[in-house]
């Protein structure tokens with residue numbers, strides 16, 4: 070049997086749809102999944118512009134989709150914690166083999182060799198298709214009542230890791246957070262910092278009358294269009310351009326901690342080493358997320374402002390991928406393709 074899949078044809082440099090073989094019935098420790106929803110993010114756009122990524126070995130086609138909500142069809146032998154009908158979110162990264170010290174201690178997100186694979190990104194097919202096979206240890210259980218927002222678990226896992234790192238690196242009790250970027254990651258970060266008692270401002274390019282600015286204000290956040298004169302104890306860059314990363318570092322209060330999540334291109338510019346040193350400030354980069362960060366994401370999602378969460382999501386049909394991956398940004402930052410609705 071064959072199934073529909075959306076992906077990148079690396080031989081002809083084309084984004085498109087293909088019929089691919091369905092995965093086999095699950096073996097020991099494996100789980101067969103039916104994909105319900107697939108989210109699209111900036112990484113998918115980078116991939117479609119051939120900025121990075123790779124198909125699985127021996128293939129020229131990479132099935133896209135690393136943000137997914139799936140339903141268990143069948144659990145193989147030895148899988149005690151999942152049953153048909155359960156909802157799960159797959160972890161994106163698979164440990165390198167043989168495992169490096171980080172991968173061996175369960176921190177594949179801190180892989181030292183760079184020889185990991187990431188479903189839908191590098192070296193392994195993703196979930197923009199109808200069925201998938203995974204090992205049970207790569208799946209995170211999601212309660213059914215979170216089904217409508219659980220597509221946000223994967224981006225939130227990335228935020229959880231960065232928030233935990235920022236709070237751990239701060240030498241006192243941080244009170245204020247400033248988030249650059251009002252995309253999915255920025256807005257989820259605002260929610261996560263507030264959940265930990267910080268006073269949060271989001272600063273982004275969108276004008277003050279943009280829907281995202283309105284949603285944030287309505288949810289109780291301060292919103293400012295860039296540039297800002299504010300400083301904060303924790304500053305998180307979730308915007309992308311290097312200019313945002315420089316602005317983020319400059320916005321640090323004494324003892325401030327700055328996390329870089331979006332700016333992934335090298336760039337020349339003014340870096341405030343003097344205030345970094347004299348202010349005992351810290352700057353870190355963060356990518357991907359540990360299995361624990363995924364679990365924290367599920368817990369936090371249940372506590373977050375559900376109205377704001379649902380405003381982030383824009384549901385689309387399976388076949389609308391050219392528009393969601395290559396088309397212009399829409400007010401709702403998270404396009405979500407409906408592959409199969411729940412029963």
Ligand code: BGC
Pocket residue numbers: 110112135161162187190223224227356357358
């Ligand atoms: C994903 C991460 C991944 C990163 C780089 C992000 O979009 O959320 O899991 O590590 O892209 O490939």
